[in-house]
Amino acid sequence: MSSKDQNQFKTASPALQPKPINSSTPLLGASLAELTTWVQQQEQPAYRGRQLYDWIYHQGVRSLTDISVFPKQWRSTLAEFPIGRSTLHYRSVAPDDTVKYLLRLADGQIIETVGIPTQKRLTVCVSSQVGCPMACDFCATGKGGFSRNLARHEIIDQVLTVQSDFQRRVSHIVFMGMGEPLLNTNHVVAAIKSLNEDVGISQRSITLSTVGIRDRIHQLAKYQLQVTLAVSLHASNQVLREKLIPSAHNYPLADLLAECREYVQLTGRRITFEYVLLGGVNDLPEHATQLAQLLRGFQTHVNLIPYNPIREADYHRPNCHRIQAFVNILKQQQIAVSVRYSRGLAADAACGQLRATKL
Numbered sequence: 001m002s003s004k005d006q007n008q009f010k011t012a013s014p015a016l017q018p019k020p021i022n023s024s025t026p027l028l029g030a031s032l033a034e035l036t037t038w039v040q041q042q043e044q045p046a047y048r049g050r051q052l053y054d055w056i057y058h059q060g061v062r063s064l065t066d067i068s069v070f071p072k073q074w075r076s077t078l079a080e081f082p083i084g085r086s087t088l089h090y091r092s093v094a095p096d097d098t099v100k101y102l103l104r105l106a107d108g109q110i111i112e113t114v115g116i117p118t119q120k121r122l123t124v125c126v127s128s129q130v131g132c133p134m135a136c137d138f139c140a141t142g143k144g145g146f147s148r149n150l151a152r153h154e155i156i157d158q159v160l161t162v163q164s165d166f167q168r169r170v171s172h173i174v175f176m177g178m179g180e181p182l183l184n185t186n187h188v189v190a191a192i193k194s195l196n197e198d199v200g201i202s203q204r205s206i207t208l209s210t211v212g213i214r215d216r217i218h219q220l221a222k223y224q225l226q227v228t229l230a231v232s233l234h235a236s237n238q239v240l241r242e243k244l245i246p247s248a249h250n251y252p253l254a255d256l257l258a259e260c261r262e263y264v265q266l267t268g269r270r271i272t273f274e275y276v277l278l279g280g281v282n283d284l285p286e287h288a289t290q291l292a293q294l295l296r297g298f299q300t301h302v303n304l305i306p307y308n309p310i311r312e313a314d315y316h317r318p319n320c321h322r323i324q325a326f327v328n329i330l331k332q333q334q335i336a337v338s339v340r341y342s343r344g345l346a347a348d349a350a351c352g353q354l355r356a357t358k359l
């Protein structure tokens with residue numbers, strides 16, 4: 001594609017229309033300009049917009065009535081305007097310091113968020129929906145059914161919650177919690193933009209993981225984000241994929257990979273493919289060979305995720321020799337590969353174990 005074409009494509013990027021703020025619109029997610037307009041509508045000077053912005057995004061205030069730099073009289077009138085913060089329902093810490101949070105939303109729904117610290121990074125695994133409709137056979141979230149999409153502020157809130165709990169800046173975000181982000185693209189993209197521009201997290205440090213929904217990867221490309229797209233492949237052929245992922249039935253592997261190729265062309269960004277390793281099911285040497293063939297021509301990275309056990313499914317995690325054999329075959333075929341040993345297992349906070357219950 002010529003650079004001219006790419007520019008045309010950029011201008012076609014769908015605009016996210018800002019909503020006027022009223023007493024039922026949570027403020028989280030609003031830009032500095034929108035907040036400034038709002039304070040002026042409240043007959044306050046424009047500089048209060050910047051104060052509001054700092055308190056919401058950088059100080060993590062939970063209620064406008066707590067913003068001590070605001071005049072008392074005005075503050076007392078602000079209780080009806082929600083910032084959009086959740087309340088903590090439950091918190092547990094795994095032996096590896098991963099923290100799992102159950103957060104209660106304004107309508108009483110509970111979602112799960114995970115904070116994953118290392119010396120250099122603090123990663124937040126965020127949910128994009130309450131539950132998940134995809135019903136992948138090996139995933140706990142899908143077993144609990146689906147309630148609704150999360151709004152922009154409910155996604156941003158998860159990051160601010162982890163940031164304030166750890167008293168440390170969040171460096172990375174992965175959309176690998178509950179839900180399928182591309183069934184909620186508008187709110188997810190709006191949250192990513194705000195997390196980037198308002199909270200200050202680089203788009204390149206954000207990963208969006210999807211099982212692949214027809215036309216939605218194409219739609220995502222139009223936003224020209226700098227995030228990493230991870231596609232949950234989990235199988236090296238259509239028959240096997242349909243057994244593991246019901247939605248694959250209506251969206252054949254060939255079509256999914258064609259849409260991925262188009263995404264790479266349009267965005268110039270690589271795609272990561274995720275592959276959960278289920279012992280005896282999709283971890284045989286022939287699967288690795290088939291996977292390498294499938295991905296030939298992609299500049300890609302395969303992320304192998306050894307299965308994390310859930311009680312509703314009968315799979316098992318392959319032993320380390322099987323995993324290493326799979327890795328070796330991919331490497332021999334020049335495919336970059338890494339193994340993600342999920343953290344948080346002991347707190348039921350690892351990939352696929354999120355179900356919004358206490359244990």
Ligand code: SAH
Binds near residue numbers: 138
């Ligand atoms: N809906 C998105 C995000 C899901 S969670 C998606 O499908 O990509 C992130 C990753 O964890 C996905 O690749 C998902 O398939 C994987 N996963 C789900 N259950 C798992 C389990 N029990 N063990 C290991 N990984 C799992």
